[in-house]
Amino acid sequence: MSIKIGILGYGNLGRGVECAVKKNPDMELVAVFTRREPEKLSVLAGTAAVCHVSEADDWKDKIDVMILCGGSATDLPEQSPAFARLFNIVDSFDTHARIPEHFANVDAAAKEAGKIGIISVGWDPGMFSLNRMYASAILPDGKDYTFWGKGVSQGHSDAIRRIEGVENARQYTVPVEAALEAVREGKNPELSTREKHTRECFVVLKEGADAERVEREIKTMPNYFADYDTTVHFISEEELQREHSGIPHGGFVIRSGKTGWEGENSHLMEYRLKLDSNPEFTACVIVAYARAAYRLSKEGMAGAKTVFDIPPAYLSAKSAEELRASML
């Protein structure tokens, strides 16, 4: 009997979940829910139903885990608690500062309904958080570093697109190699924002736009670019589509720390992701945690959980015996 998965929201992440479910033979996508007109939505998995979000109630007993693929700004703060009243859910809520509040809301709803709600799943928050946590528990006398990239930041790309005279844009966040190396050498450097990452922008101008003004507006934009060394390249829409249509990302979590009676020995723990597709990889992590949500629910557990709370074995399709024999 396979785990029955539902998807709410069919953007890049929703399609990524659909692809990830296909790679997991113990799972089955049964329905995709959308706020658009279902008739106009064509999904990859021919066997899945396509329904309007208002019909979700009817699927209460036909879906084991509902995966919420909306955004963190406005969708998930409402959807996650609401759907945790009907389904076991997994979301990828990534507004770090609001996680405690989101956890409390999902926890209350899920406990009342006897459901599991795993929040903030993906790679950051998600696998990067796990690696920060394991590493700091193992090397308490140490220092953490997280570098992101090279990868596309949708938020920064959007910010450039809002500038007058800009037709299209793609922004890459790039870790500074020298900073990475200093961390790897155990030098425990204090790094400013500017020293950790640079920003590289590929911009398509509207006809007649003033390139110099656009470049200046980008480089001086507070919060987004002013604190970074930023490079701006003006290119054609064709080149943007040809060379910059992917959504790669990734990064590094590094902890360096000391051991020994007098702290005489140094250690480095490094976790690196290099991803061709940010949403597809995020979806893979979410789908593994959907398996965990299903199992926890079968055991009678309820409430909100994060990656910190889930025993690793719950993510794997293999049994505990198989894991011990083949992977330990």
Add this chain to the structure above:
Amino acid sequence: MSIKIGILGYGNLGRGVECAVKKNPDMELVAVFTRREPEKLSVLAGTAAVCHVSEADDWKDKIDVMILCGGSATDLPEQSPAFARLFNIVDSFDTHARIPEHFANVDAAAKEAGKIGIISVGWDPGMFSLNRMYASAILPDGKDYTFWGKGVSQGHSDAIRRIEGVENARQYTVPVEAALEAVREGKNPELSTREKHTRECFVVLKEGADAERVEREIKTMPNYFADYDTTVHFISEEELQREHSGIPHGGFVIRSGKTGWEGENSHLMEYRLKLDSNPEFTACVIVAYARAAYRLSKEGMAGAKTVFDIPPAYLSAKSAEELRASML
């Protein structure tokens, strides 16, 4: 109230545990148990009792977690089940092929006594196992690679020392950079033993020994060296002590995998450790899992566990709320 730790066996690992406990303010080393004469053993932590192993029974109610620092060949198969009848235990049993049997023995003993026994803790088995498992659950369509080194292999160093004419020796296992790069590029290469690692030996000869014969015996030794490209350097005892007295180790766990409806996107997950002191780092991992053993036991759980079974948050001195607010 701090977690009361006992150490059984005071070699490199036992001393590493002693140092690691010092770095964790919620723990306290209360006693070290030895098979040697306790009077002749001087430990770093002045406040800890030093006792003969035969006195362990008397400490049943004074120690929360006993950390077993013996070897996997003969010590742990006997000690782990025996001590799990008296204490919550953590061991670093690392004979991969015998883990299922060891797990069953510890599980039976620990369940009978109502204790927790976490086995095979360290970095391989341990953190490397965890990373293999997480990565394979996330990217089911992929391939795993583990590389070890650069680091000292005690087993291989010992094997060289048993050759006639050898006074002392130190052997390093070294990953082949070209193989690592091929894996990082997502080429999914099939790698033979020889293609993954080389072996580098530093050997001190006894007076009058035949260097050529010793080198030949090393390079042709079955299992240990015959399947590898091996380099032998003859050096003086002084140089060995000066340049090769540390016990560094480390390595890489890499999984590359595909996502997308047709497997069109590639991803790389890499975990790397670079350790000045293999036993001290292993001890740090063990001590974090001792915290987990203590908590599981407080919750009334019993039986054998591995790193796959333990929710990550149980390793950290921080509360679940603190972890969510600061690390997720």
